[in-house]
Amino acid sequence: MEPAQRIFQLRETLxxxxxxxxVLDQPTISDYEFDQLLKELQALENQYPEFFDPNSPTQRVGGMVTKNFETIVHESRMYSLDNSYSREDLIDWENRIQKLLGAIPVHYTCELKYDGASISITYENGTLVRAVTRGDGFQGDEVTANIKTIKSVPLKLKGNFPPKFDIRGEIILPLDGFEKMNQELLEKGETPYSNPRNTASGSLKLQDSSEVARRPLDCLLYNIVGNNLPFQTQFDGLQAARQWGFKVPN
Incomplete structure (x- = not known):
C-alpha cells in the first residue's frame, strides 16, 4: 500500500x-491496539511530512504553545441562560412565547444543564476550523489548539452536514476525572483544585496544549447556528448533530 493511502486509512480508522x-462509549479495540495504530501513523507522518494534516488524530496530543489568545468576534451572538425558581416564572415565560408566536402549538425539548465553560466551534466543509470561548457573548478568545485535544470533539464530520455552521456547547470536567486529578495533586503535596467548573474553564486558557491534552475534559454540544440549516426544531438539530459525529446530551 502506498504511504499516502496507509496514512489516510489510519486516520479514518483512528x-x-x-x-x-x-462519544458512543462503545470501544471496539483495546487501548494498546489503538496506541499501536497511532504510533504507526505518527511514524508515517514524520517520514512523509508532505501529508501533514492539522486535523489528524496525531494532533490531539497537543504541543502548541499560545502566548496570547486572539480575540474573535462571534458571527452570531452567544447568549447565556436565565434561571427560574418558580412555577409562575415558567408560566409567564411560556405566555410570552405563545403571544409572540400566535396560535401555533409549542413543543419543548428538555435537556440537562451542564456546568462548565461555554464554547463555540466553527466547521467549514466538515472540518473544525476554529473554537472560541463565549467571552462577553459578542467576542471571545480563540482556543482552537486546546479544543482539538478533547477527544469527544470531532475534527472531521461524517454524513450530510451544512457547508458552514457554528455549534455551541459546554466544556466540562467529569467528576471522576476531577477527583483523580486532585488525588494526584495531593500525592505530590500540591494544592487540589477547588471545583470542576472553574478547572474546566481555566483549562481552556492554558498556554501549552499538551497540558490540556492530559486533562480528562469532555465536550457536550447542544446548539447549532448557521444559515439554511437542514432542520427546524431544537430536537431535530440534536439528532442531526449526533449523526454528524458530535457528543450530544440525551
Missing amino acids: DQHNYNYY
Missing part, C-alpha cells in the same frame, strides 16, 4: 475508534 470510545 477517527472511528475515537468516536466509538469517547
Whole structure:
C-alpha cells in the first residue's frame, strides 16, 4: 500500500475508534491496539511530512504553545441562560412565547444543564476550523489548539452536514476525572483544585496544549447556528448533530 493511502486509512480508522470510545462509549479495540495504530501513523507522518494534516488524530496530543489568545468576534451572538425558581416564572415565560408566536402549538425539548465553560466551534466543509470561548457573548478568545485535544470533539464530520455552521456547547470536567486529578495533586503535596467548573474553564486558557491534552475534559454540544440549516426544531438539530459525529446530551 502506498504511504499516502496507509496514512489516510489510519486516520479514518483512528477517527472511528475515537468516536466509538469517547462519544458512543462503545470501544471496539483495546487501548494498546489503538496506541499501536497511532504510533504507526505518527511514524508515517514524520517520514512523509508532505501529508501533514492539522486535523489528524496525531494532533490531539497537543504541543502548541499560545502566548496570547486572539480575540474573535462571534458571527452570531452567544447568549447565556436565565434561571427560574418558580412555577409562575415558567408560566409567564411560556405566555410570552405563545403571544409572540400566535396560535401555533409549542413543543419543548428538555435537556440537562451542564456546568462548565461555554464554547463555540466553527466547521467549514466538515472540518473544525476554529473554537472560541463565549467571552462577553459578542467576542471571545480563540482556543482552537486546546479544543482539538478533547477527544469527544470531532475534527472531521461524517454524513450530510451544512457547508458552514457554528455549534455551541459546554466544556466540562467529569467528576471522576476531577477527583483523580486532585488525588494526584495531593500525592505530590500540591494544592487540589477547588471545583470542576472553574478547572474546566481555566483549562481552556492554558498556554501549552499538551497540558490540556492530559486533562480528562469532555465536550457536550447542544446548539447549532448557521444559515439554511437542514432542520427546524431544537430536537431535530440534536439528532442531526449526533449523526454528524458530535457528543450530544440525551
